[in-house]
Amino acid sequence: MRARTLALGVLVTLLPMHHAGADEVINFRRHMIRRHSAALEGRPVGGAKPASPTPAYLAGGRIAALGEGALVIDADTGALIKTDPAGKRLGQLAIARDAGLMAFDPAARRAYIADRGNDRIAVVDTDQMTVVSSIRTPAEPYGVALSPDRARLLVSTIADRALVAYNLATGAEAWRTALASEPRGIAVSPDGTRALVAYLTTGTIDQIDLSETHRADPLAIHSAASPRRCGRCGNDGDSFARGAFAVAFLGEHQAVVPFQREVPVQDRDGGERTSSYGGGSESPITHQLAFFGLGDGRVEQATLPVGLHQPRAIAWDQARDALYVAGLGNDAIQQVRNASQVSLVTGNLIGTGDPGRCGPDGLAVTPSGNLLVWCSFTRSVRTIATLDDKGALAAVPKLTSAGPELAASAMTPKQHQGLVLFHAAESTISEDGAMACASCHPDSRTDGLSWRIDKHELQTPLLAGRVVGTHPFKWDGTDPTLRASLTSTMKRLGGTGLSRKQTDALAAYLEALPTVRTPTRDASQVARGRQLFEAEGCRSCHDGPAYTDRDRHKLSGTLKTSDTPSLLGVAASAPYFHDGSAATLEALLHDRGAVHGMADTARMSAQQVADLTAFLDTL
DSSP: OOOOEEEOOOEEOOOOOOSTTHHHHHHHHHHHHHHHSSEEESOOOOBSSOOOOOOGGGBOBSEEEETTEEEEEOTTTOEEEEEOTTSOEEEEEEOOTTOOOEEEETTTTEEEEEETTTTEEEEEETTTTEEEEEEEOSSSEEEEEEOTTSSEEEEEETTTTEEEEEETTTOOEEEEEEOOSSEEEEEEOTTSSEEEEEESSSSEEEEEETTTTOOEEEEEOOOOOOOOOOTTSSSTTOOEEEOOOOOEESSSSEEEEEEEEEOOSOEETTEEOOSOOSOSSSOSEEEEEEEEEOOTTOOEEEEEEOSOSSEEEEEEETTTTEEEEEETTTTEEEEEETTTBTTOEEEEEEEOOOSSOOOEEEEEEOTTSOEEEEETTTTEEEEEEEEOTTSSEEEEEEEEEEOOOOSOOSSOHHHHHHHHHHHOOSTTTBGGGOOOHHHHSGGGSOOSOEEEETTEEEEOOOOTTOSTTOOSBSTTOOBOSHHHHHHHHHHHHBOOOOOHHHHHHHHHHHHHOOOOOOOOOOHHHHHHHHHHHHHTTGGGTSOTTTTOOOOEEOOBSSSSSEEOOOOTTGGGSOSBSTTOOBOSHHHHHTTOSSOBOSOOGGGSOHHHHHHHHHHHHTO
């Protein structure tokens, strides 16, 4: 693809924000716009006219338009909630906590909700607000999307890494195909010929042929290298696409994916930056949209920087060809005008108008053109009028409705405060508010990268289910407690620091995170692997409920001592070793990493390695 720069216009609109730190957030948004929203990288992939209609049910989300009201699936409480146009509750149905996404069929008035913890799709009659049936799925369903004729449902599963198609008339599985690690959202093209799957850690999206092969082919999200100005900084010119939660089609041959671009090695004044990695003149993380052109057997791509943090939810107003993208970390919504056309331009950056922190995690467009916003932190629906009196896109969108809290959080107040802090993009967390904890730990997991910190490559550790009973912390075990570890992390991020109360809240949230779901493995193979785990002496270091002796050991490598990591959720924590030098568990067991001195597993046969890997996957 021949690179070209296209200048873009920017109009900033920030609805009133009155919570503590609002000035910092607003300044951060303007800072991001100045630095990142001036140009499109690559040739525009759109046409001369708006793309063809694309029903909202071809992709899943947290919120769907129910007339001018809303239908919401709340991950916090696990409730499916129906609201009126003012955001007030009309009905509620318990599904399950930590629910995945939802696809809504407006003709049948049915919602299909991924019950992430119970391995099922809950099929709901939204008029009666009752579960009419359940569809069993592989482990940990998350993304959902309906086919154009609404006869089939596609489901992505995180733990079992599969995309499965179901016949909705019978609930039977039609076919399945393997996916890579950490799949999330799905979208189906309006002609039903292909689907796309977004990923947190691969730097790719998958394109799946729905007509014949059902094979998943990866498409790389272009990640242009940053300028090399530091000859001593190793791979400072490398950047990586991460954190793609959602994907959507704009017509039959175009798609858009929000993601973040990470540069894990930084320079400062021509030398390596070692003391922190939180911001500065070269922010290690920027947030972008990848636009894909998928017609005529070719794949074209262009990327657009946006003034958001942790872009998650997307919605397309096809009547006005306006795309909306929500930033969970900075409570803002980016508008892109002429989104499916060659004349694409960035439009308004819209604040949520929330007096606290909204945490926008869902967007939907109503028949009248209003934008519905799901505020996941306050569990409320907000309505933004994006049109003027003549029905054209407004120069200044207006908040017309701020609905009440629809359900009390299932967390304790301290845990909920920690949830908000975990996703906050503020200067208390990092320099210039450029990073949040969730930046490197999307979904409380890992970005799969090794960051250059204090002249060492240090892999981003998994957090979910791994902080209770696993001290000391950091890869060298220098932080004795979780609170001490969080304090030193804020220093590394370059933030002004959290108060003791905030640190306790963040720790409470992390300690409450459940262990990640494990993939399904053959029971006999797991049993053989368990025997090998015992026979090879792995329990000498990896013992107890968290599979760690909580001690430090001298191993070959770049650290003087290495903390014994927990093995809980190890299947979701690649790459391995403190420096990420072993890409897979198989590579680790074959001694193909840069760290040596553990059990002599390199002599094991391929079958034994497969058996031991199967056991480790189930921890």
